[in-house]
Amino acid sequence: MSTQRTIPRSAAPQPRQAARRRVVGSGSPTSPAPPAEHQPGIPAVAKVGASGSCVRCETKLAGDILVTRDGKGNPICLPCAGLANLTVVPSGDVALTRRAQWQSGRVAILIGWSPRSKRWERRGTLVEPWALVSAKAQCEADSEKRNVARQRASERRVIEDREYRALFRAAVLRLYPGCPRAEATDIASHACEKHSGRVGRTAEAKALEDEAVRLAVIAHVRHLHTNYDTVIDANRDKRKSRSTVRGSIQEVLAAWASGRAAPTTE
Numbered sequence: 610m611s612t613q614r615t616i617p618r619s620a621a622p623q624p625r626q627a628a629r630r631r632v633v634g635s636g637s638p639t640s641p642a643p644p645a646e647h648q649p650g651i652p653a654v655a656k657v658g659a660s661g662s663c664v665r666c667e668t669k670l671a672g673d674i675l676v677t678r679d680g681k682g683n684p685i686c687l688p689c690a691g692l693a694n695l696t697v698v699p700s701g702d703v704a705l706t707r708r709a710q711w712q713s714g715r716v717a718i719l720i721g722w723s724p725r726s727k728r729w730e731r732r733g734t735l736v737e738p739w740a741l742v743s744a745k746a747q748c749e750a751d752s753e754k755r756n757v758a759r760q761r762a763s764e765r766r767v768i769e770d771r772e773y774r775a776l777f778r779a780a781v782l783r784l785y786p787g788c789p790r791a792e793a794t795d796i797a798s799h800a801c802e803k804h805s806g807r808v809g810r811t812a813e814a815k816a817l818e819d820e821a822v823r824l825a826v827i828a829h830v831r832h833l834h835t836n837y838d839t840v841i842d843a844n845r846d847k848r849k850s851r852s853t854v855r856g857s858i859q860e861v862l863a864a865w866a867s868g869r870a871a872p873t874t875e
């Protein structure tokens with residue numbers, strides 16, 4: 610049975626939620642006080658900012674000692690919090706972290722202040738050393754299997770993407786039978802490029818709705834069949850430039866829709 614699958618949702622890493630839960634105020638001048646918990650029921654651990662002492666045993670705390678906090682933001686040393694002798698699993702290896710966290714009886718989340726994102730971020734997980742040893746062994750034992758699964762998933766995405774582009778191209782040619790085949794291919798590839806935020810990646814386009822396909826064609830025609838790029842270079846006004854070339858675009862679209870070739874530009 611896979612250990613990963615048996616992890617309850619609440620125990621899975623949820624850094625975003627933690628960011629919302631952070632306690633603001635009474636911290637160092639550059640960061641708010643670290644939160645007591647990183648996710649519900651799991652203590653957060655961070656290096657103490659200024660010096661101070663543990664509110665339970667009054668041990669002096671220096672800047673590089675890890676502490677957790679009580680509900681009021683006061684530092685508690687790890688032995689007092691029952692978190693002594695844990696080992697850190699640095700963030701990055703999701704399978705290792707999940708497995709170690711799942712098996713460890715005591716868990717804390719190591720957090721650090723990020724000046725860039727201005728929030729406390731997860732940097733690692735503190736677990737019992739034996740849990741890390743066991744998790745590493747499990748990860749080594751099935752690393753081949755996980756690599757194969759990752760590879761298959763990646764191949765599946767490539768195939769799905771290729772099929773989607775083919776469907777998109779077919780939709781372009783259905784609406785605009787006069788569109789040259791090579792251009793239909795370009796329109797589909799360009800619009801469907803992954804992570805581009807272009808029209809082909811929207812939900813409407815994925816449902817191959819006519820309007821989304823039409824928008825992709827218009828964008829293509831604007832750049833390839835009108836002098837839009839020259840116009841916008843000259844006046845730097847997107848709206849005005851688009852309105853200037855609207856007529857030329859309509860001519861091309863009308864020709865393509867009727868199955869004729871586009872009128873030549875320039």
Ligand SMILES: [Zn+2]
Pocket residue numbers: 663664665666667668685686687688689690
């Ligand atoms: Zn203490």
